[in-house]
Amino acid sequence: MSELLDADLPDGPSKPAPPAAAAPTPMMAQYIEIKAANPDCLLFYRMGDFYELFFEDAAVAAQALGIQLTKRGKHLGEDIPMAGVPVANADDYLRRLISLGHRVAVCEQIEDPAEAKKRGAKSVVKRDVVRLVTPGTITEEALLEPGRVNALVALARLGPAGPAAEFALAWTDLSTGSFETGSSDLARLGADLARLDPSEIVMADPVFADPEVAAALGRFRAIARPEPASLFDGATAGERVARFFGVATLDGFGDFPRAELSAAAALLAYLGKTQLAARPALSRPRRHEPGAVMLIDAATRASLELTRTTSGRTAGSLLSVIDRTLTGAGARLLAARLAAPLTDTAAIAERQGAVARLHGDGGLRTALRAGLKSFPDIERAVGRLALGRGGPRDLGCLREALSRGRLLADILGKAGDLPAETAEGLAALLALPETLAAELDRLLADDLPLLAREGGLVAAGAIPQLDEARALADDTRRVIAALQARYAQETGLRSLKIRHNNVLGYFVEVPEAQGPGLMGREDGTRFTHRQTLASAMRFSTLELSELETRIAGAGAEALRLELDAFAHLSALAVAQAEPLKAGAAAVAALDVAAGLAELASAEDWSRPSVDDSLAFRIEGGRHPVVEAALRASGSSQRFVSNDCDLSPPAGASRAKGRGAAGDAGAIWLLTGPNMGGKSTFLRQNALIAVLAQIGAFVPAKHAHIGVVDRLFSRVGASDDLAEGRSTFMVEMVETAAILNQAGPRALVILDEIGRGTATYDGLSIAFASAEHLHEANRCRALFATHFHEMTVLATRMKRVRNATMRVKEWEGEVIFLHEVVPGVADRSYGIQVARLAGLPAVVVERARTILNDLERSERGEKRGVALDELPLFSALAAAPAPTPAPPPARTDPLRPAIDALDPDTMTPREALEALYRLKGLARDGVI
Template identity: 60%
Template structure:
């Protein structure tokens, strides 16, 4: 307990997994927390200051499963191992405690184990540095983020307005923040919001981690270089954030360093800015319910490797703003779309490629096993196969050519060596042995033979001795006292005790029914057999270390090949998607255009297709008016479409599909449309749906206004703005006024391309005086009092909302629907003011009058009720039931008369 308390004191912010034989045990408060989190039994062990010590534990062989659950809940775990052989501890005294120490801190952003990671999602650890703004200037921030499982390392700097959007784009599992920043109430609140939106664990760390004066030296020391100049130019703030994240890696890995790439700086504005609310509203990577199924990512993901899936998600999160870079990606997709046989062959080879980057990282950190070596070997073999197929392609395009160059320079000979050295059936852990292929090392084969075939060796030696002594009954036996020995009957002992046999057989023991001998050869063989298992394991571990060193030495080439395979997987997967769904190549340039022909919502279309239904495509044109100059060159703004029409008609779907088409086009994918011409969107805003934040005292309307304010304060001429039902959360005239002013501001100040859905039909009058405001509506058809949605967007404005018809479709009681129709008629007659006649006829008073006119309790029941009481539906034939119905209607008519 003294040892536990001492080690726990050095790791107060982590649960301590304390190794005790075949278990990891936890004590005191750690045990109480872990037992609740893991659902395991809380027991006790010994006493501390007279009180029972709470304890719980998990078996060593299943510890990873429990670790995974703790990390998923946001806990940090310090793994404390025995760092001394128990035999060594006993030399210090019979009651000496085996030395233990923390060998690793496990946190959400630093895990690398395959079974703790999502193969199709990056696992980013990030650090945020701040520079306070001087007079007239706002705060500046820098974000550094790494994926320890792959080595990716990136940096970006931005202003305070882009803070939440930048973190949401990266979506780190763990975000390191200076503890001084969290001391400020405003930032504490903002980071709570960011953590809730992204799922990141917000970790306060000492300010020393963010010491800008020493950051450059610390970063250079980590990478073993004299200067950071070779990596490119970084700002002091970016260097500070990068140094903080590597310092945290050093702390948690206790000196073991993952094979991180040199940091890469992302230029400001290189990616489309999408804030957290917009990402959630558009359901880019998960639905509003938190599920992957139903998101845009799940719909477009046709990758066959984990690395490809992670790269696809990264590209979706960060659509490009450089038309040339977008063109290169689209060229790669088009190559695979044109050549289906190439696409299928490459996809088939990629499907056999394990995750080389993550295997390499585990090996470099000393957590790898034989399967990680095999993963590298199989990945390199796949690289050879893919490269051999791609060299046959004429004019492959820039992106595919770059991938070919990386594959062509991969360490292919290392792949062959790994295949030659490793067995087909591999254990998970190197300590289990049996992973080196037979024939790779002669000494290992000999040792294994001795270990595994000792019976045959002993049997062979027994036959040799029987022939030498001419005793057919000679046996070689074994016990724990003598070890291996030769045994014969008493009648054969004189000959074996005499020359020349006594030179070979050494007398050990005489018994009533047998005489036992040993031999020099048998003694030596016994020693070899006893140590053969240990020697075989030692040889295999030496082979493992040699192969691991070779893999780490070739790490740069392996990572380049892994990145190339991932890029090819994304391109071929997007081509397969475009082929299956009839998607087309978009035109993306620096103009202010936004013209979509027959656009479709990718997620809704797929779901309808599963039910055998088709999606109604619609056009959109938000670019500058014909003849006007591009927004990017003159400041000419884009169009604002005011979209009216009933609920359930497809307005929100239409709004979202255009935003998703822009994201798909700029990430380098084909799009669900007959044609698309998009001038680069630098910022995307979406204010769709209703949500509240009751924990912070914010109503639905307040959240709506906060998000709208962010749009109006940040959107520019190259932004795309999606607004749905602004102002509906408050009184009618207040809401209409806010919506009206918002449209005017978008038109005059922001000058953004925008889609604005509304039920305020009064707004359509703005098109008469605002030149870039266009009215559009969703076509509907009335049929026998019901409304039929045609889901088609056409020019013009809706003259009504059809809300009551939608309520009827939703299943409101018929009485409510009829009453609503009557109230609507009266309101329309009076211009929206409730007349006195309507107030007098409120359902409340109508019900009161009916209760007043009700018959006394002792009055006889009405004839209709008497007839009903006499009916026995279960005993009636269909004809009798019909006749009864006619009698009831006739009686009702008499009552009304």
């Protein structure tokens, strides 16, 4: 009804049209003023049961949402475009707009239309923006994925731009109230953001404009938002954070570097800017110590498909395979752990202990999982209630959680030896004041509405005054029917009806012919004439008017009492936010442990040994995703397990301290055919390391993992057209990151380095990269290659070992055995793979002919010359060219060339140059 009060609605056909240059109507002037204060947002302007958008916003929304674009009135002589969405379905439209990168300012009526009417019939209802909806600040259940953290990140920089600048991050999931900080630097910024996978990033304007920061952000720059530098003022940051949490000093929170405080204060300021009067129930900030988690950059995460496949889907990722959780909070915790594997062996062992306890007791695990199934999402329910966006069903979540928490506590009490964090969290949940649980049980109805304003959230009998008001409101039909029957009997008019509309309210209606009889009765003053229609006359009575007043008042009173009850329960819940969230965290940890135990039991996974050594020994390792895919497809093929040992060679230093002098892991050079399983083998070992360090069991018979502090993967080919990078350039950028950053505790997997350029260029790059990994990085590495010349490194570098994928040839066919064995492949079987891929038979046969000629040619290394001399494709059916006659006998120059070499004094570079000289002699026909 509020739009009926807006002054720009036409009063009737006789009202003249305003001149083209007329001032905007009061309502449109209000809209323009509010829009001017929020220029970077689509403005959802509340008008009755719709959110309306005008001008350019309307055109943008109509196109994005596929809704009709209409018009309403004129402004400066032009039609005003308009589009609208129903308030009841606003969440669906908001989700689509946010997913497209838009921000939305929600403008609500902040005044009762009746109050506006007191100022004059044409007064405009007061409106104002109550929140800004951005990708990182959404809290509505319909807009969020239950199992995904929705992170908002603030990025701060202290000091001038450049490599020495100090960076820090603060991040929160507003829907759960988590609040964390950590330090970073330019080199690892991309990896830190990849771990958090934020929905939105805010940073100061100068930082946003810095090209070095833009490069470090990579794909995350698309979701970054510049904000005034004043939000990141480090001088006042500590004071602002303390003020938000209502403390005099932050000493009790821990020791936070200045850069982290700057990021935290900026994050709080941005939340204040977007949430306006609503104050989120954030937990006290928790600091992440540097080096506490395995660092995994964005390229490696994409390559390993940890949480999403390269196509962006969750299905087919490692997360989808290991997720056996039963609650939303558990799913989010598992995803967070997978994104940030630990480096602290004690913490890893504690997580493993919880999994092992439930793995060894199937009955306990089954009982716990039955209690956990569909456990309510307390974290997000409390978050919505704190922001004033909760509903009765959020309170219902808390009621159910408290009840089921007692059940879980009973089960755990009988077990008696689960991790302390789980027991303490559940104890906090159960130690809540009885007031909350008792009030929830007493006041809440069994069947709860979605919104408090719908009524029906309070149980019958809980509030006597509410029961009375409800009785009158609910009995309206019966009371009206009884009154109608009495009037009909008293007047003798059986056709008399009592009806209702929004204009007259309740009224008595009789046929037009019988109306005068009512008016002419001796007691006619009892019926007061209200309206005459073509076929009926309408009357009111004093009794009917009084009843209408009581009915309307009863409905309003009932709603008021219910809203008061909702506010009371919400306040009780928000006051206990911390213990509620502690309990939710305990349930999530229990869910993750039980899910991983169920996974290990079902898939025959084993508990790995994780310590501070540089060991990396896996027996019978398997790729969890590929194995699951084989099983899901119904294939009879069994996944072939393989061993991998990248531990330091026997006799190397075994000092316990990290990075001990002289201690370094091994490098495997893996050769073998395409389709033989090299990439699968590389990835499965990296995934086993990740699983081990999140505290899970692993798909192997046995695994001994020395903590990996950084994981690098360069597997697969792709380009980056948006940045103007070719496939080879992307490969080199990622390889450079590995060679510049990997240390002794890193694990590196590399596949086909150098394949995107000329053969000699690629071989040289691959050769030099392997040398650098061995001599400078000194890391554990798997290096797959088709450059068989590289296998000579195993004879010259003590930590390099050759391995190959076994194949078997049978009647001209190649059979891939997918087994990794020591040794070197003699060929790549590329033509056989091409045939399997479906290349035309004539192309495959032509390729065989070319390959045979190249292998026979004395100048086979000069690929370009040899190919120029081969017959044309059209000569395929012709007989092969005769084998060239052998050259005349001459003195063998090989012996003196070899005698001139002294392997004991040569550097790796000199040895490589000598090798090329010998190959040059062969190429030129000298030997």
